[in-house]
Amino acid sequence: MYFIVLRSATAAEKARRILSGYKISSSTGKITTTKGCRFGIYTEYDPDKTCRLLSLGGLNCLEIRNGGDAG
Amino acid sequence: MIYLDNAATTYPKPVSVLHTAEKALYDYGANPGRSGHRLSLETSKQVFGAREKCAEFFGGETENTVFTLNCTHAINFAVKGVCQSVGHCHVITSDLEHNSVIRPLHALYKQKRISYSIADSGNSDSELLASLERLIRRDTAVIVITAGCNVNGRITPLSDIAALCRRHNICLIADCAQAAGVIPLSLSDGINIICAPGHKGLYGPMGTGVLVTDGKFPLSTLIEGGTGSASGDINQPDFLPDSFESGTINTPGAIALGRGVEFVTAKGIDRIYTHEMSLCELFVKRCESIKSIKLYRCENAKSLPVVSFTAGEETSSITADMLSQNGFYLRGGLHCNFLAHKKQGTLEKGTVRLAPSVFNTRTDIIKLTELLYKKYGGKSS
Numbered sequence: 121m122y123f124i125v126l127r128s129a130t131a132a133e134k135a136r137r138i139l140s141g142y143k144i145s146s147s148t149g150k151i152t153t154t155k156g157c158r159f160g161i162y163t164e165y166d167p168d169k170t171c172r173l174l175s176l177g178g179l180n181c182l183e184i185r186n187g188g189d190a191g
Numbered sequence: 192m193i194y195l196d197n198a199a200t201t202y203p204k205p206v207s208v209l210h211t212a213e214k215a216l217y218d219y220g221a222n223p224g225r226s227g228h229r230l231s232l233e234t235s236k237q238v239f240g241a242r243e244k245c246a247e248f249f250g251g252e253t254e255n256t257v258f259t260l261n262c263t264h265a266i267n268f269a270v271k272g273v274c275q276s277v278g279h280c281h282v283i284t285s286d287l288e289h290n291s292v293i294r295p296l297h298a299l300y301k302q303k304r305i306s307y308s309i310a311d312s313g314n315s316d317s318e319l320l321a322s323l324e325r326l327i328r329r330d331t332a333v334i335v336i337t338a339g340c341n342v343n344g345r346i347t348p349l350s351d352i353a354a355l356c357r358r359h360n361i362c363l364i365a366d367c368a369q370a371a372g373v374i375p376l377s378l379s380d381g382i383n384i385i386c387a388p389g390h391k392g393l394y395g396p397m398g399t400g401v402l403v404t405d406g407k408f409p410l411s412t413l414i415e416g417g418t419g420s421a422s423g424d425i426n427q428p429d430f431l432p433d434s435f436e437s438g439t440i441n442t443p444g445a446i447a448l449g450r451g452v453e454f455v456t457a458k459g460i461d462r463i464y465t466h467e468m469s470l471c472e473l474f475v476k477r478c479e480s481i482k483s484i485k486l487y488r489c490e491n492a493k494s495l496p497v498v499s500f501t502a503g504e505e506t507s508s509i510t511a512d513m514l515s516q517n518g519f520y521l522r523g524g525l526h527c528n529f530l531a532h533k534k535q536g537t538l539e540k541g542t543v544r545l546a547p548s549v550f551n552t553r554t555d556i557i558k559l560t561e562l563l564y565k566k567y568g569g570k571s572s
Contacts, residue, residue: 128420128433129224129232130254133239148235150227156423159224178252 122167123151124174125160125183132159138177139163139170146170151185158182193555194520198341198369198497198546200390200397204451208394211450215443222439224419238442241449242432248393248452249385250377251403257435258401258445262368263291265386265402266335268435269364270295272410273333273384274305280332282307283323286534287340287347290527292366296335309530315491316348324355333362338370342531342542344471344497345489346374353381362408369495372455373464378405392463393455394549395448398441404431414438463549467496470547470556474498477560481569487535487542499535499542502567507541513566514543519559521545 126132132148139146139161146163160182163170171181194202215237221230223238239253246256259265270292274280282305284292299305310322323334334356339346349365356363364384367376372392376385382405389399404410415427416437428434455463475498478484483503488494502510511523524541525532532538547555563569 127430128418128428129235130239130242130432133236134253136236137239148232150232154423156421157227157419159227159420178254 121162121164121186122170123149123160123162123185124167124170124181125151125158125185126174126179127159127182129159131179132161134177135161135174135179138174138179139165142173144170144173192518192520193551193558195545195547195551195555195559196520196522197548197551198391198526198544199522201392201394201548203550204396205394205454207454208396208447208450212396212443212447215446219442219446222419223442224433225439234442237446237449238440241445241447241452244449244452244456245401246403248456249371249387249401249403250379251385251405255406255431256401256403257432258399258440258448259386259435260398260441261390261400262366262386262388263400265400266291266364266366267295268402268410268413269384269386269404270333270335271299271413272435273362273364273408274299275411275413276409277332279303279330280305281328281330282333282335283310283326283331284308284334285310285312285319285323285336285347286530287312287337287342287345288335288528288530289337289341289366289368290529291368292335292337293530312345312347312534314489316351319347320351320355323352327355327359327361331359331361333364335364335366337366337368338376339374339495339497340489340528340531341369341497342499342526342528342544343487343489343535344369344494344499346370346493346495349376349382350380356383357381369497372460373467373495375460378403383407389444389448389451393448394451396441396444399444399448401448402435406431410435412437458549464496466549467547467551468494470551470553471496471498471545473553473556474545474560477556478563478569481563481567483567484563484569487537496547498545499537500545501537501540501542502563505540507537507543510543514559514562517562519562
């Protein structure tokens with residue numbers, strides 16, 4: 121499971137919609153880091169490919185976290 | 192009771208809006224964009240859906256659509272946001288403007304942060320355009336203008352004004368308070384920032400509004416605070432919509448507004464406009480035989496479904512009071528727009544404003560005019 125950090129809850133929900141259009145399963149979530157709370161999406165899909173797809177939709181992935189570090 | 196004060200706020204609201212607001216209060220009670228638990232995320236999802244509908248409705252991007260408390264808030268965010276970002280600049284507006292436009296401009300002027308000019312709208316689109324063009328200076332940064340006047344219904348030629356703004360690299364801010372949901376309005380017409388209330392022609396609850404920007408002109412923030420994002424940074428986030436949504440938004444209002452937009456889209460703006468205009472035309476036609484009723488309309492420009500009138504020498508508040516006592520709810524006075532009243536010579540007495548919604552019928556208008564016949568003389572037809 122990966123957690124892809126996006127800049128806001130709005131961006132996270134938009135990401136979920138974009139990925140759903142590609143039949144990629146994801147869910148929105150939030151983690152707390154030293155930089156404060158960060159919204160993003162959980163997905164089991166390849167994170168690099170996910171970020172490429174999201175960038176086509178105008179979203180920047182700020183960070184990719186995996187495994188036990190995913191929140 | 193016959194409610195014809197829909198230019199102040201539409202009433203009643205569609206049943207779907209009522210049910211959605213109720214469901215939001217029952218089922219989406221967590222704070223959206225704040226917590227990571229399931230209820231908060233579900234609420235965020237609902238808010239996003241409403242934001243998406245508003246964005247689509249005005250031809251904007253979802254992230255560039257900001258929920259505000261009303262149109263006045265949106266106009267303040269837009270005008271002050273652009274002016275603060277540019278520095279001291281010149282702003283042009285028109286003599287048709289509501290206080291939600293002229294008061295922020297005048298406040299900025301008193302603080303020596305801008306200078307502003309008021310274009311004479313004359314009696315036609317070409318006169319308004321010529322007047323706007325004449326006032327443009329090298330330091331003009333913004334034209335802020337109504338899409339349609341809330342006193343006499345006059346529609347302004349926004350596409351032509353947008354073309355003028357593009358030629359001079361001026362930001363066009365449209366006050367769509369009366370026009371949103373009644374005539375088509377889109378960023379694709381060249382408007383840079385659309386400001387709209389949620390509670391009028393979009394049939395959402397009071398306490399809702401939107402600002403939709405094409406992002407071409409940077410906006411400084413007026414209110415800073417918690418956004419649920421970038422919380423470890425002392426600086427306000429610089430991305431939309433978070434930068435303009437500090438503090439908790441009116442969540443049930445926003446979700447219900449999404450349903451209102453859906454209602455308008457399903458009905459069709461053209462059908463809504465045709466229906467409401469036909470009621471105004473019926474009113475005008477039936478008032479023809481009442482000599483003491485004077486109507487205030489712009490004959491040489493397109494109009495929103497709003498008709499202002501006075502009865503004889505009475506002040507508008509007396510006429511509106513009489514109507515209220517007989518079960519007809521119309522607004523008298525200056526409608527928060529002294530500029531338009533000054534232009535049409537009704538600053539002293541004000542006017543009574545007829546503003547139908549999609550829920551009014553021909554029978555409502557016939558009953559209203561029957562009362563006017565009875566009070567002021569005239570022939571019933």
